Amino acid sequence: MDRMRQFPSRGALRRVGLGPADLVVAAGVAALLYALVRVGSGLHAPFNPVTYPGRIPVDPADLPYDAARSLLRMFIGLAISVVFAFVYATAAARSRRAATVLLPILDILQSVPVLGFLSVTVTAFIALFPHSVLGLECASIFAIFTAMAWNMAFAFYQGLTTQPKELDEAARVMRLTRWERFWTLDVPSAAIPLVWNGMMSFGGAWFFLSASEAISVAGHTYALPGVGSYAASALATGNLAGVGEAIAVMILLVLGTNVLFWRPLVAWSERFRTEQSGSAETPRSAVLGVLRRSRIPSTLSRQLHPAREALDRGTRVFGLADWPLQVDLRRRRVGDLAFAAVVTAACAYGVYDALHYVSRTIGLGAFPHAFALGAVTFLRVVVIVVVSTLIWVPVGIAIGLSPRATRLAQPVVQVAASFPANLVYPAVVALLLVVHVGLDVGGVFLMALGAQWYVLFNVIAGASAVPSDLREAVNAFRLPRWERWKALYLPAVVPAYITGGITAAGGAWNASIVAEVVTFGRHHLVATGIGAYITEATARGDFPAVFVGVVVMSVYVVATNRLVWRRAYRLAEGRFSL
Known part of the structure; x- marks a missing residue:
């Protein structure tokens, strides 16, 4: 009888005791807090x-x-x-x-x-x-x-x-x-x-x-x-x-x-993941395993539960996720017209003010030359996106479909994407000088060093999100490899690829500022393009020319996104979403 009375108390003591995972998490939190205090103190130096x-x-x-x-x-x-x-x-x-x-x-x-x-x-x-x-x-x-x-x-x-x-x-x-x-x-x-x-x-x-x-x-x-x-x-x-x-x-x-x-x-x-069956093999992390075995995160979560419930109740005054299916089309059309009129008026005033500023500084004749230079850089961006697509889409799908490959490739890809490519620009330029290739061609490679990874990372993310039940279905039907790619893998990564493509193009435009003008020792190489135009204007302190260059670059980017990538987004929403 005494033993039965003692048993619950022993179990309770075991439940509140700290295990190895709790000690590791507590030590990690303490070390993190100390590092924040130690490093954060330097943020307020005089x-x-x-x-x-x-x-x-x-x-x-x-x-x-x-x-x-x-x-x-x-x-x-x-x-x-x-x-x-x-x-x-x-x-x-x-x-x-x-x-x-x-x-x-x-x-x-x-x-x-x-x-x-x-x-x-x-x-x-x-x-x-x-x-x-x-x-x-x-x-x-x-x-x-x-x-x-x-x-x-x-x-x-x-x-x-x-x-x-x-x-x-x-x-x-x-x-x-x-x-x-x-x-x-x-x-x-x-x-x-x-x-x-x-x-x-x-x-x-x-x-x-x-x-x-x-x-x-x-x-x-x-x-x-x-x-x-x-x-x-x-x-x-x-x-x-x-x-x-x-x-x-x-x-x-x-x-x-x-x-x-x-x-x-x-x-x-x-x-x-959006799927009806569990994945046979999932990514693993020793750090996540320790956190899941520790009781500290769950204890902190329980302490914050009342605050979460209060937020859920308090936000009901801002409306529900539900909205009426029947919409007054006439009222919405009138609102759309009024909104479009306001936006158009604001844009028209901004364009007029910008053109007036350029006309009284360097003249409107700077725009045709800048647009011609922008066309050259635009061709480089197109080449980068196309080549990155051909190389990294199949590689990204292969990595994303295999958790083991993802685990092995993730640090390698991240180091390659994180490496400060501008530190290797002089070495690349030296190689271009040896092989007698100008920066007009070599600039494509320099721009791609930082832009191509957006395609790879997004495709990996899209492939890793493919539901396991769909993968099992194509295996059950024993589809040939190309049929699997055409019927499932390529369509499944289209939305993610579009995000990667649009950000890779933006990254390439951004990189043109430093990739079209490179100095190596006594060699100063300049490529034809809007990036070099902006860089040289900045070095001269010619702010009207910088303004013209940025405006032209923005026009190219916005026009490409509206004519190509936005339509691709709508296509992905209609045909390739799960």
């Missing part, structure tokens, strides 16, 4: 424009701290990009009127070079925090944000516009609020493409880390502690050993974030 250094010391002993500062900026930029993608893509996907404005704006934003955003915002951030280095930190984080946000917004938009209709109807029948629908349906349905595009965006931001941490404004350069500015200082002083150290640390950071952050997210996102 700032003096006169005495602030333009370069950081190239000392290997400082690399761990510099790497931690860079990693903190990257994750802050990633968090802001996720919030931006949630808000912006949801507005574009749920409102037809908003989409007519938001999608062209997104097309323009992804075509504007990251350095262009940086030159405009640095002064504002420094004025906002005049006596603290926090202004420079905000400018650097904003530059990283602009390298991530547009791709993630396109990925989330694609996930929303291609979600299964049955789930949409279920959300209406269950009378979910818009808040509940967002977290119950919208985010899970776009989880896989959002994770893979977040990984791609995170990798692409490493490319611009040197420029975002060594900030130039009003003729002064301010270098923030970071692995990017470390590499820039080593390059400026000709310290090749320092450049190698920075690249080695950057690769370690990429591999570490892949193991500790991205691979667990990829494995976790598998729960949001």
Whole structure:
């Protein structure tokens, strides 16, 4: 009898005891909090424009701290990009009127070079925090944000516009609020493409880390502690050993974030597959396994449950996910006409003001020449997209269909996509000089170094999201390999490929700024194109010419997206969504 009375208490003690997984998670949280406090304290250092250094010391002993500062900026930029993608893509996907404005704006934003955003915002951030280095930190984080946000917004938009209709109807029948629908349906349905595009965006931001941490404004350069500015200082002083150290640390950071952050997210996102049968083989992550065995995450989740219920109740005042099936077409037509009139008037005024500015500075005759240069760069972008499609679509499908191949290829692809290609530009130019190939042709290869990975990552995400029951069906019917690709694999990745194509094209336009003008020793190579036009105008301080170049580039990007990619999106929504 005494033993029976003691048994529940023993079980209770065992339930509240900490296991090995709990100890590992607790130690990891403690280490993370300490690192945040230790690194975050440097964000509020005093700032003096006169005495602030333009370069950081190239000392290997400082690399761990510099790497931690860079990693903190990257994750802050990633968090802001996720919030931006949630808000912006949801507005574009749920409102037809908003989409007519938001999608062209997104097309323009992804075509504007990251350095262009940086030159405009640095002064504002420094004025906002005049006596603290926090202004420079905000400018650097904003530059990283602009390298991530547009791709993630396109990925989330694609996930929303291609979600299964049955789930949409279920959300209406269950009378979910818009808040509940967002977290119950919208985010899970776009989880896989959002994770893979977040990984791609995170990798692409490493490319611009040197420029975002060594900030130039009003003729002064301010270098923030970071692995990017470390590499820039080593390059400026000709310290090749320092450049190698920075690249080695950057690769370690990429591999570490892949193991500790991205691979667990990829494995976790598998729960949001749209399928009726379980996958035979799913991605695995030791970190995710430890988190699932630990009771700490579930305990924290239970503590936050009342707040979640309060949010669910409070958001009902903003309306339900349900809306009437019968719509007053006359009222909607009148509203559409009024909205179109306002947008047209605003655009007309903007065009008139821009043309007036150009006419009284360099003259309207600059536009025909700029459009001719834009056509040359446009041909390079088309070649990059076509070649990337032919190479990386079959490779991405093969990787995405095999969790084992995904696990092996993910870190390799991420390191290749994250590698700062601008550091190898001099070596590539030296090779072009040896083989006597001009930058007009070699510029295509330089632009492709950073743009091609968008296609690969999106195709991998699309292939990994193919339901297992459909894969089993084609196996059961014993279809030939080509029939499987034609009937299932290629159609299944079309929506993801379109997102990859549109972001790869935007990345190629962006890369043309640095790929069409390259200096190597005494050699200064210039290619014919709008990227070189903008770069040389910026070097001369000819801001009207810079404005003309950016406008022409934006026109090409928006026209291509509206005439090609938007129609492809509609085709994917109608024919290739599950």
